[in-house]
Amino acid sequence: MKKIIEKLEKNQYYLAVFKNPFTYITGAVLLSILQIALLASAGNPWGVSGTFTNWAAWIYEALGGSVDKWFYFSSLGAQNTLNAGFLNDPGSIQNVGIIVGALLATLLASQFKFKKIKSFRQVIAAALGGTLMGYGARLAFGCNIGALFSGISSLSFSGWVFGLFLLIGAFIGSKLLARFFM
Amino acid sequence: MKEYTLDCLGEACPVPLMKTEKKINSMEVGDVLVVQIDHSCAMKNVPEWARTQGYNVEIEEVEDGEWEVVIEKTK
Numbered sequence: 267m268k269k270i271i272e273k274l275e276k277n278q279y280y281l282a283v284f285k286n287p288f289t290y291i292t293g294a295v296l297l298s299i300l301q302i303a304l305l306a307s308a309g310n311p312w313g314v315s316g317t318f319t320n321w322a323a324w325i326y327e328a329l330g331g332s333v334d335k336w337f338y339f340s341s342l343g344a345q346n347t348l349n350a351g352f353l354n355d356p357g358s359i360q361n362v363g364i365i366v367g368a369l370l371a372t373l374l375a376s377q378f379k380f381k382k383i384k385s386f387r388q389v390i391a392a393a394l395g396g397t398l399m400g401y402g403a404r405l406a407f408g409c410n411i412g413a414l415f416s417g418i419s420s421l422s423f424s425g426w427v428f429g430l431f432l433l434i435g436a437f438i439g440s441k442l443l444a445r446f447f448m
Numbered sequence: 449m450k451e452y453t454l455d456c457l458g459e460a461c462p463v464p465l466m467k468t469e470k471k472i473n474s475m476e477v478g479d480v481l482v483v484q485i486d487h488s489c490a491m492k493n494v495p496e497w498a499r500t501q502g503y504n505v506e507i508e509e510v511e512d513g514e515w516e517v518v519i520e521k522t523k
Contacts, residue, residue: 376513377488379511379512384457448469
């Protein structure tokens, strides 16, 4: 068994597919083909962050809360998704796929590692960054996947507008990061 | 010629790259910087940045999911 693994670690196809990072071009081509396949099979463009809002609503409802009166969930579509449940929501299955797929990829590359938390400051930065990104994505009705990637690939002008402000936000964000968290 | 170590373990992008740029700029020509990282995207963007600066770069996988990027400030 040990011999097989040692041999595998030097195999050029294993290295190219699982171990070494793809080039940006390879990644872009794969993403484009797969998002077309996803749009064709699921009927909706690829999105990520909107689904997490539904997960939060399900958790809130499981704890005894109700989001029926919330404006965000007031549309018929949103109500139908919430009522149909986790297993009938394509977006939820896709997000589980991302998480399981990322775990699988890091295991196959033999790069899995529990990372230590360096400082309390890092915890604050991560929580603050996550909150701002999630809140911003809901205000914009999409994140860099739903609004930018799927927007532009659907030939929608809104994707380019989102991209412009994403760049401005990333510039300001990196300045803040350097100023307060480094 | 001095050798410096930069501990970026547990740091996510873009922090390792930003720290590397800052550290390299404070070093003398001929000095070597060893950047310790455990974030796979930093394993791509840190060496890429260093190569565009014209520095010598070597990547070593020291453990599962842990790398040392060795950068020689050649100019």
